[in-house]
Amino acid sequence: MSQLVPVIEKLQQILPGRLVLDPEVLETYARDETIDLCALPACVVRARSAQDVAAVLKICNEYGVAVTPRGAGTGVTGGAVAVAGGIVLSMEQMNRILEIDEHNLIAVVEPGAITADIQKAALRHRLLYPPDPASLDTCSIGGNVAENAGGPRAVKYGITGHYVTGLEFALADGSIITSGGKYVKNATGYNICGILTGSEGTLAVVTKIYLRLVPAPPNSIDVLMPFVDLGAAVAAVSALLHSGIVPATIEFMEQDAITFVAAHLGQDMPCADAGAHLLLQVEGASQQACHETLEAIAAACAIEEDSIFVAQTAAQQERLWKGRRSIREALRAESPIFLAEDCVVPRGEIAAFLAGLKEYLQTLALRSVMFGHAGDGNVHINVFKDSLPAEQWQAMLSDLKREIYRRAIEHGGTITGEHGIGCIRRDYLAMAKSPEEIALYRRIKQAFDPRGILNPGKIF
Numbered sequence: 001m002s003q004l005v006p007v008i009e010k011l012q013q014i015l016p017g018r019l020v021l022d023p024e025v026l027e028t029y030a031r032d033e034t035i036d037l038c039a040l041p042a043c044v045v046r047a048r049s050a051q052d053v054a055a056v057l058k059i060c061n062e063y064g065v066a067v068t069p070r071g072a073g074t075g076v077t078g079g080a081v082a083v084a085g086g087i088v089l090s091m092e093q094m095n096r097i098l099e100i101d102e103h104n105l106i107a108v109v110e111p112g113a114i115t116a117d118i119q120k121a122a123l124r125h126r127l128l129y130p131p132d133p134a135s136l137d138t139c140s141i142g143g144n145v146a147e148n149a150g151g152p153r154a155v156k157y158g159i160t161g162h163y164v165t166g167l168e169f170a171l172a173d174g175s176i177i178t179s180g181g182k183y184v185k186n187a188t189g190y191n192i193c194g195i196l197t198g199s200e201g202t203l204a205v206v207t208k209i210y211l212r213l214v215p216a217p218p219n220s221i222d223v224l225m226p227f228v229d230l231g232a233a234v235a236a237v238s239a240l241l242h243s244g245i246v247p248a249t250i251e252f253m254e255q256d257a258i259t260f261v262a263a264h265l266g267q268d269m270p271c272a273d274a275g276a277h278l279l280l281q282v283e284g285a286s287q288q289a290c291h292e293t294l295e296a297i298a299a300a301c302a303i304e305e306d307s308i309f310v311a312q313t314a315a316q317q318e319r320l321w322k323g324r325r326s327i328r329e330a331l332r333a334e335s336p337i338f339l340a341e342d343c344v345v346p347r348g349e350i351a352a353f354l355a356g357l358k359e360y361l362q363t364l365a366l367r368s369v370m371f372g373h374a375g376d377g378n379v380h381i382n383v384f385k386d387s388l389p390a391e392q393w394q395a396m397l398s399d400l401k402r403e404i405y406r407r408a409i410e411h412g413g414t415i416t417g418e419h420g421i422g423c424i425r426r427d428y429l430a431m432a433k434s435p436e437e438i439a440l441y442r443r444i445k446q447a448f449d450p451r452g453i454l455n456p457g458k459i460f
C-alpha cells in the first residue's frame with residue numbers, strides 16, 4: 001500500500017480526469033464474469049491513448065505496483081480482476097474503429113472497441129471480421145486478442161489469432177512498440193503478435209490492433225437440427241465434416257440447454273423435445289445455393305430434411321442465436337453457482353469424453369449441462385452446485401476440476417479451448433504443460449516484464 005500512495009499522486013498529476021477512486025465505482029471493476037470471484041482494486045485508470053497507457057506502466061514499474069489490464073470485463077477466468085491488488089488499467093475509452101481499409105481488407109482499431117461494432121463497421125463495406133465469441137455484443141477486441149477468443153465460426157474461419165496482422169503495445173517499462181501492420185504475410189523476425197495473442201495481459205498492454213477482414217458471404221441460412229441424444233448429434237458432425245461440407249458454424253446443445261434458455265428468455269425454442277441439437281449456419285452465393293447445401297448436409301447426416309428447423313426470417317434467425325448466446329445466463333438463472341469448464345478434445349473424441357464425464361458426474365449426484373463448438377471439439381461443461389452447502393461444494397471443486405481435466409487430456413485434448421487460464425485454472429496448468437514449457441513461459445515473462453507488474457497471479 002505504501003508504494004500505491006506516491007503512484008496514485010503521480011498519476012493524478014499527469015493524467016487528470018482519468019483516475020477512479022470512488023469506492024462505489026471501484027466496486028464495478030472488482031469482478032468480471034467469473035463466478036464467485038471478487039477483488040477491489042486500489043484505483044482504476046481509464047486510459048485515453050497509448051501514451052496514457054505507457055505513462056501508467058512506467059510509473060507502476062518504477063514503484064513495483066501491479067497493473068491489471070481490463071477490456072470490457074466479460075472474461076470468465078478472472079483475467080481482468082486485480083487479485084494481487086494495485087491498479088486496474090481500463091481500455092474502455094480507447095474504443096475507436098480507426099479505419100476499415102477496404103482495399104487492403106484490414107481494420108485498424110483501438111483495443112476497447114466492441115467486437116460486434118467492428119463486425120458491423122466491416123459489414124458496411126461488405127467485409128467480414130469472422131471471430132464471434134458469444135459475448136460479442138459486450139466484449140472488447142483487446143480482450144479477444146489477450147484471450148485468443150474463439151466463437152461458433154471458428155470451425156470454418158478460425159479464431160482471433162488468425163486475424164491479427166499487427167499490434168501496437170506498451171511494455172511494462174512504458175516503451176511502445178509496433179509489430180506487424182496492414183500486410184498479411186510476415187517472416188521478419190520473431191512472431192511477437194503470436195506471443196502476445198493469448199497472453200492474458202501478462203506480457204504487454206495492447207494499444208492498437210490491425211485485423212484481417214474477408215469478403216462477407218452474400219447469403220446464409222441458419223438451421224436447428226434435432227437429434228435423439230448428444231452421441232447422435234456428434235456422430236452427425238463427423239459424417240458432415242467427412243463429406244467435405246464445412247458450414248460456418250456447428251454448435252451443439254444438450255436438451256437442457258435449450259429448455260433453460262426457453263425458460264430464461266420466456267420464449268419457445270424450436271425442436272425443444274429433441275435430446276440434443278446442432279445449430280448450423282450455411283453460407284452460399286445465393287439463397288438457393290444455401291438450400292442445396294442444406295440438402296447435402298441432411299443427406300450426409302442421415303437426417304430427414306423435414307425435421308430441420310430453418311429460420312425463415314431475420315427475427316427467427318435472431319431467436320436462434322439469442323438462444324445460443326444466452327445459455328450461460330440461463331444456466332446462472334438455474335443455479336447461480338456452477339462450475340463452467342471449457343475443455344477441448346479432438347472432434348472425434350467429443351462423444352466418448354462427454355459420455356464418460358456425464359456418467360462420472362451422475363455418480364456424484366451432480367446435474368450438468370453440456371454445449372459448445374462441436375465443429376472444433378471445444379466443449380463447455382457446466383456442473384451445478386444446486387443446493388449443496390457452500391463448504392461441501394468448495395471442498396469437492398478442486399477434485400472435480402482435476403478429474404474433468406484428466407479426462408480431457410486422456411482423450412488427447414487440453415484444459416481450455418478459448419476462455420484461458422487466468423487465475424481460476426492457474427493451479428492446474430502443470431496438468432497440461434510440461435515443467436520445461438512452463439519454465440520457458442517464465443523466461444518469456446521475464447523478458448517482457450522483468451519486475452512482474454503485469455497481471456500478477458494469472459496463468460502461472
Ligand SMILES: Cc1cc2nc3c(=O)[nH]c(=O)nc-3n(C[C@H](O)[C@H](O)[C@H](O)COP(=O)(O)OP(=O)(O)OC[C@H]3O[C@@H](n4cnc5c(N)ncnc54)[C@H](O)[C@@H]3O)c2cc1C
Nearest residue numbers: 071072073074075079133134140142143146149150201206
Ligand atoms: C456470456 C458469455 C459468453 C462468452 N462466450 C465466449 C465465446 O464464445 N468465446 C470466447 O472465446 N470467450 C467467450 N466469453 C469470454 C469473454 O467474453 C472473452 O474472453 C473475451 O475475449 C473477453 O473480452 P473482454 O474485453 O471482456 O476482456 P476482459 O474480461 O476485460 O479481460 C480479459 C483478459 O484480457 C486482458 N486484456 C484486456 N484488454 C487488454 C489489452 N488491451 N491489452 C492486454 N491485455 C488485455 C485482461 O487483463 C484479461 O486478462 C464469454 C463470456 C460471457 C460472459
